[in-house]
Amino acid sequence: MELRIDQNTVDRCRALASAIAEPVSAFIEAHSTVAVERSVLRLLGVDGVGADEIPIPNMLVDALSPQERSRGAALAFGKALAETGLEPRALGEAIAAGTYALADFAHVPDEAARGAIAPHVEASLARIRARRAEREERLRRLPQLPPPLLYVIVASGNIYEDRTAAVAAVESGAQIIAVIRSTGQSLLDFVPYGPTTEGFGGTYATQANFSIMREALDEVSEREGRYVMLTNYASGLCMPEIASMAALERLDMLLNDSMYGILFRDINMKRTFVDQHFSRMLNAYAGIIINTGEDNYLTTADAVEQAPAVLASQFINEEFAHRAGMPDEQIGLGDAYEINPDLQDGFLYQVAQAQLTRQIFPKAPLKYMPPTKHMTGDIFKGHLMDAMFNLTSVMTKQSIHLVGMLTEAIHTPFLGDRALSIENARYVMNTARHFGDEITFKPDGVIEKRAQNVLADASALLERVAEMGLMNAIEAAVFADVSRSPDGGRGFDGVFARAPEYWNPFEAALRQAQGDTAQAQGDTAGARGDAVGTGSSRVILSLSKDGLK
Amino acid sequence: MSSMIKPYGDTMNDGKVQLSFTLPVEWSEAADEAARQLVTKMGFTDVQVVEGRRIGAGFSLFVVYASTPQSIDISTIKAPSAKTASMSMEEIDAYVQEHLGRKIRVAGACIGTDAHTVGIDAILNMKGYKGDYGLERYQGFEAFNLGSQIAVEDFVRYAKEHRIDALLASQVVTQKGSDIKNFTALVELLEAEGLRDRVVLICGGPRVTNLMASELGYDAGFGRGTLPSEVAAFIATTLVARLAAAR
Numbered sequence: 001m002e003l004r005i006d007q008n009t010v011d012r013c014r015a016l017a018s019a020i021a022e023p024v025s026a027f028i029e030a031h032s033t034v035a036v037e038r039s040v041l042r043l044l045g046v047d048g049v050g051a052d053e054i055p056i057p058n059m060l061v062d063a064l065s066p067q068e069r070s071r072g073a074a075l076a077f078g079k080a081l082a083e084t085g086l087e088p089r090a091l092g093e094a095i096a097a098g099t100y101a102l103a104d105f106a107h108v109p110d111e112a113a114r115g116a117i118a119p120h121v122e123a124s125l126a127r128i129r130a131r132r133a134e135r136e137e138r139l140r141r142l143p144q145l146p147p148p149l150l151y152v153i154v155a156s157g158n159i160y161e162d163r164t165a166a167v168a169a170v171e172s173g174a175q176i177i178a179v180i181r182s183t184g185q186s187l188l189d190f191v192p193y194g195p196t197t198e199g200f201g202g203t204y205a206t207q208a209n210f211s212i213m214r215e216a217l218d219e220v221s222e223r224e225g226r227y228v229m230l231t232n233y234a235s236g237l238c239m240p241e242i243a244s245m246a247a248l249e250r251l252d253m254l255l256n257d258s259m260y261g262i263l264f265r266d267i268n269m270k271r272t273f274v275d276q277h278f279s280r281m282l283n284a285y286a287g288i289i290i291n292t293g294e295d296n297y298l299t300t301a302d303a304v305e306q307a308p309a310v311l312a313s314q315f316i317n318e319e320f321a322h323r324a325g326m327p328d329e330q331i332g333l334g335d336a337y338e339i340n341p342d343l344q345d346g347f348l349y350q351v352a353q354a355q356l357t358r359q360i361f362p363k364a365p366l367k368y369m370p371p372t373k374h375m376t377g378d379i380f381k382g383h384l385m386d387a388m389f390n391l392t393s394v395m396t397k398q399s400i401h402l403v404g405m406l407t408e409a410i411h412t413p414f415l416g417d418r419a420l421s422i423e424n425a426r427y428v429m430n431t432a433r434h435f436g437d438e439i440t441f442k443p444d445g446v447i448e449k450r451a452q453n454v455l456a457d458a459s460a461l462l463e464r465v466a467e468m469g470l471m472n473a474i475e476a477a478v479f480a481d482v483s484r485s486p487d488g489g490r491g492f493d494g495v496f497a498r499a500p501e502y503w504n505p506f507e508a509a510l511r512q513a514q515g516d517t518a519q520a521q522g523d524t525a526g527a528r529g530d531a532v533g534t535g536s537s538r539v540i541l542s543l544s545k546d547g548l549k
Numbered sequence: 550m551s552s553m554i555k556p557y558g559d560t561m562n563d564g565k566v567q568l569s570f571t572l573p574v575e576w577s578e579a580a581d582e583a584a585r586q587l588v589t590k591m592g593f594t595d596v597q598v599v600e601g602r603r604i605g606a607g608f609s610l611f612v613v614y615a616s617t618p619q620s621i622d623i624s625t626i627k628a629p630s631a632k633t634a635s636m637s638m639e640e641i642d643a644y645v646q647e648h649l650g651r652k653i654r655v656a657g658a659c660i661g662t663d664a665h666t667v668g669i670d671a672i673l674n675m676k677g678y679k680g681d682y683g684l685e686r687y688q689g690f691e692a693f694n695l696g697s698q699i700a701v702e703d704f705v706r707y708a709k710e711h712r713i714d715a716l717l718a719s720q721v722v723t724q725k726g727s728d729i730k731n732f733t734a735l736v737e738l739l740e741a742e743g744l745r746d747r748v749v750l751i752c753g754g755p756r757v758t759n760l761m762a763s764e765l766g767y768d769a770g771f772g773r774g775t776l777p778s779e780v781a782a783f784i785a786t787t788l789v790a791r792l793a794a795a796r
Binding site: 157169171172184187200201264265266414420481 | 569570571604605606607608610662663664667674676696697698722723724725727755773774
């Protein structure tokens with residue numbers, strides 16, 4: 001089942017995406033953010049909260065003068081480490097308690113700071129490597145069921161209730177559990193601390209909550225004989241901090257988009273571009289699969305009209321991920337089944353888009369999102385729409401399948417809703433497992449023409465974005481009909497230029513590791529592959545093969 | 550004909566309903582029987598558990614058909630709709646021009662932490678909903694869509710600073726009553742600021758009813774399936790009526 005599409009246009013799109021990302025990369029390299037600096041401190045081992053429940057990483061970064069901050073938090077913190085001889089966590093707590101101030105150590109030479117930090121950087125990266133190795137070992141011992149991998153959300157607000165729901169969902173057949181965050185969390189400029197039992201529309205992402213859910217899923221993975229993956233959201237103002245916590249707690253996937261927060265949460269674009277880059281470097285190292293958020297374009301604007309924008313955004317997301325060192329196998333590009341159900345032949349368009357994405361990004365673990373926009377209180381019709389979505393997913397070999405809930409428009413899913421929806425997906429995917437291998441598309445038929453048009457329009461759109469520049473294009477509402485200005489939005493005051501002496505020890509080490517891997521793999525290693533047609537269970541497993549040493 | 554009505558299965562007054570629910574218990578024949586007795590205790594008769602099965606450790610799902618002995622007198626039910634005036638965009642624009650002679654300034658937002666703008670976008674954005682254009686397209690309206698996660702304080706300040714005639718507050722997330730809390734907070738703040746009577750105050754969302762809105766102190770509430778022109782007509786006619794009353 002292959003669509004005939006013009007490979008030259010695909011290549012042109014990739015070249016344009018690269019041209020679009022280039023000036024943004026230059027900006028990223030010259031800047032850092034408070035969230036990046038906080039995540040450096042977290043990776044060093046700083047944790048806990050001080051007075052008024054303010055996280056210690058925030059207290060430390062907020063206390064830096066603009067000059068100190070522009071050199072990176074690691075230097076100032078390293079100086080204190082060198083002089084006090086404390087462990088990072090204890091030092092953070094001592095500063096929070098007022099025993100010391102980072103400014104007290106300004107006289108310590110930079111070299112001493114670098115020396116004091118180095119062993120902690122190595123220890124932290126070793127811990128991340130160990131968590132990655134644990135995942136690889138478990139995936140070998142407890143193989144996943146074949147994709148599309150069934151992904152369900154839990155969102156009670158209470159991590160302990162979430163744990164119950166997650167285990168029940170796994171027992172019904174779920175293969176990936178996502179803990180949806182409390183609705184406001186993306187706008188918080190700090191990460192809450194400790195286990196939490198109250199949230200709205202979701203549960204706070206905290207390191208303790210990550211650990212509680214990981215433990216529960218590991219337990220049920222052993223019982224079921226298959227590894228269950230855990231997902232959270234590295235988006236919003238704390239994107240890199242969430243990525244660092246996820247790396248330390250062995251999450252397997254993270255929502256991590258290069259533009260989602262800009263468009264849908266009005267987070268400043270410069271903040272987002274800098275934050276997504278460091279987050280993705282960490283994700284690449286930790287072996288975490290990212291999920292991008294193109295599905296959101298379709299919920300706010302018309303799905304038929306927005307199809308080229310979705311594809312264009314996938315190319316841009318892929319390019320930014322490559323630039324952060326991510327291999328294709330970790331880039332879970334997003335798409336969604338959101339065409340108006342009243343549209344005649346809407347299913348044909350859905351198949352065209354899903355198959356087009358599959359062919360253009362053959363190694364990517366594509367994330368396919370269910371209908372949400374056109375779901376109503378009519379759960380019976382909703383269940384049918386989900387079945388059509390399930391069919392599209394299995395026939396086009398999507399990788400990560402977000403199970404649609406019949407009660408989507410009503411409430412966060414009940415335990416029974418999840419069971420019914422998983423059963424729907426299992427039924428459809430089993431009964432139509434090899435359907436896609438048995439059929440061919442009518443040459444120049446509705447589906448093939450539609451795919452060709454979407455690709456051509458995406459290419460034209462990328463030409464336009466390349467000409468305008470990405471930041472201007474976002475301001476001109478090219479994506480999702482939403483306009484954002486380069487210096488507007490939340491979190492802009494947390495973006496700052498790097499001084500010439502700026503130092504982020506993790507960035508340096510991760511870049512070094514990426515260089516080593518690329519060299520070890522030789523010229524064929526490029527993040528981009530030319531293999532066609534995947535969709536076997538190896539898609540997910542293969543990421544574990546050539547881990548960064 | 551009696552105004553007393555009951556659910557209809559296939560025969561008048563058979564009272565048939567379908568229920569489905571989960572019980573926190575491993576499935577067994579006793580679990581089926583527990584489901585049957587539970588539904589009987591709810592007051593239903595002729596209870597048939599047509600499906601019962603395990604859905605994970607310690608949980609079972611049931612599908613049940615039963616009859617209710619209850620009926621309701623439809624003639625006593627009051628749920629006034631805000632969707633009274635049926636007018637097209639052109640008619641509304643002409644009406645605003647004739648009776649007000651200026652544009653009506655409308656601001657809408659998803660208040661609190663709610664990030665789901667699908668409802669407010671359907672009403673305000675140019676494109677509209679189901680072929681019915683949004684308020685941005687109207688000659689008679691100036692529409693400001695503030696988007697998602699707007700604090701109630703910011704919404705009220707915006708209304709004051711921009712001399713807004715009508716406020717549209719949207720809530721899609723209803724978990725743990727967050728929608729009611731936010732709607733209530735908005736009314737209370739408007740009253741505290743002395744602005745309540747100066748705006749047409751409307752709430753919307755898939756779970757909103759006009760009855761609930763009036764109980765909360767809103768001028769109108771619009772639920773699922775609402776068209777932008779229905780909201781526009783309500784705002785225009787309400788404003789004009791208020792103006793006439795004030796004269």
